[in-house]
Amino acid sequence: MPNDIPDPLYYLRNFERALGWLAEHYADLLADSEHAFLTSFASLPEASRALLTRMLMRKGTLFRTSRLAYPEIGCPLAAAEPLIAAGWVDADAPLTLDALFDLSTRAELLARFPAELAGAKAARKHAWLELLRAAHADAKPYAAWHPHAHERVLHVSVAPLCERLRLMFFGNLRQDWSEFVLADLGVYQYEPVAFERSSRAFQQRIDVDVYLALYACGEMLDTLDPFDDGATFDQLLRAVETIATDNPWLATRRAKLLYRIGHHAERRRQWDTATDIYQRCTWPGARHRRIRALERAGRADDALTLALQAAYEPEGEEESQRVARMLPRLQRHAGSVCAQWTPPSPRATRSRASANTLERGVLTLARPAEPVSVEYVVLDHLSEHDAPVHYVENGLINSLFGLLCWEPVFAALPGAFFHPFQRGPADLHAPDFHAKRAALFDQCLAQLDGTGYRTTILRHFDSKAGRQSPFVFWNMLTRELLELALDCVPAAHLKLFCERLLRDIRVNRSGLPDLIRFWPRERRYELIEVKGPGDRLQDNQIRWLDYCMQHGMPVRVIDVRWADGDAGHSNAGQRCVGAGDAGDAHATEAAP
Secondary structure (H helix, E strand, O other): OOOOOOOOOHHHHHHHHHHHHHHHHOHHHOOHHHHHHHHHHHHOOHHHHHHHHHHHHOOOOEEEHHHOOEOOOEOHHHHHHHHHHOOOEEOOOOEOHHHHHHHOOHHHHHHHOOOOOHHHOOOOHHHHHHHHHHHHOOOEOHHHHOOOOOOOEEEEOOHHHHHHHHHHHHOOOOOOOHHHHHHHOOOOEOOOOOOOHHHOOOOOHHHHHHHHHHHHHHHHHHHOOOOOOOHHHHHHHHHHHOOOOOOHHHHHHHHHHHHHHHHHHHHOOOHHHHHHHHHOOOOOOHHHHHHHHHHHOOOHHHHHHHHHHHHHOOOOHHHHHHHHHHHHHHHHHOOOOOOOOOOOOOHHHHHHHHHHHOOEEEEEEOOOOOOOOHHHHHHHHHOEOOEOEEEOOOHHHHHHHHHHOHHHHOOOOOOOOOOOOOOOOOOOOOOOHHHHOHHHHHHHHHHHHOOHHHHHHHHHHHHOOOEOOOOOOOOOOOHHHHHHHHHHOOHHHHHHHHHHHHHOHHHHOOOOOOEEEEEOOOOEEEEEEEEOOOOOOOHHHHHHHHHHHHOOOOEEEEEEEEOOOOOOOOOOOOOOOOOOOOOOOOHHHOOO
């Protein structure tokens, strides 16, 4: 086929590539039925393989043949026959009334149940379902529901097996086979990583079972009503307690799920339950939530005791800041632990103090005629030819770090990369992420003691352009901005930024000031946090401002007031979207 003519079976080729990858990397963990699927799939007619792949890529497991019209496949019933013979598809599966409703239009339902729906033609489909449910409780094949229909409904009975294969390939159930298409089209580009046997997401077959069990519990949690009778919640909690694993990556997932369940218990005002969950949870922030639950339960002495422990040995800056804010209140309500508390060091109170001592000015501006973010209003006001201002928020510092430390971030270590479509390492937020790569990061940051860092950053900017990264904001970053930053931000300051990011990547990737101002002739810069009317500094912003103040890095806060005197909302229009999000979105989508 000529190169300029797209392959209509591209999705089948991609699926076959994934199956080949699984056979190569996971052969020892596959069950007999999964080995049989990989072998038998390759021997099926092309149209049958394409039809099954199409159905697997669509939502659900039930498909009407009239809705499986693909020119490259032809007659879906003919293509389905080998799949039916293999036991992977059932053309006579019993359908419940609910399933029939999902597959049918209103007109079709009215034609099928004319007498029963005669008095409720204007009602919603859900009302029809409730009206018919009692009289049609039995499941039956589509042909029994529609005796005169000239089509069939195919049930993909092999879907659970294929879902398990998808999980083993991606290491998650968030990604699907469309990742191949996006990569082929160049929408997403991924850093090539060498995959060793030790790099697999799952080292034992039971690891896959644990993931699926945790995923099912997470799905159940998402559907819980915080004000229900609690029976389902108790069932969920018991289910999670029975899940055990020695896989560090899965243990982290379990800890995060426990943290979410604890938060749900707080919403239900089950303080003792929440306290017990948080006590057994290792997810960052669980101790702070436990202190809060103890306080809400009226156990002020216990809450203060735990808060003092956290104050003297905090898990990080975030906990230190939160506990420092709680302690005065806990002391007022506690009766027996202690009457006074002296911080062990300035660390616990530093963030609160810095918000008061920081340079902070008020800027009165004319309200813009058109809706625009307040950050851009300040940017336009401050920017000069010899002192340009850029809106960067979290984008610039994260990008500089990501370009400098590209190799450590994409190091092929166990528990980091599972498949060819990862934006970043799976253990990015794990407590030992930095420790496992300490020597590699040290080599990168050592370049900041000389001039080599500039060459490394620019080389990666050119050679890695557009590749997915948890740190680099390609749509925001330009060569001009990058060179301005390298000219004006001292290497010592960049090293301080990198060191704080590595201290707690999950927390510290966000909260950086909105704007950066450069003075190229003087080779200096300043960071500016903008607050519109009614806005206030967030905790993570305060911590970054505090850090910059401690280390003599130029930073200030500008409070904007409108000249017409109306406080209004913080922004004249919508807040900028993009560089402020250092979370899980694709970096190529995160442009300001």
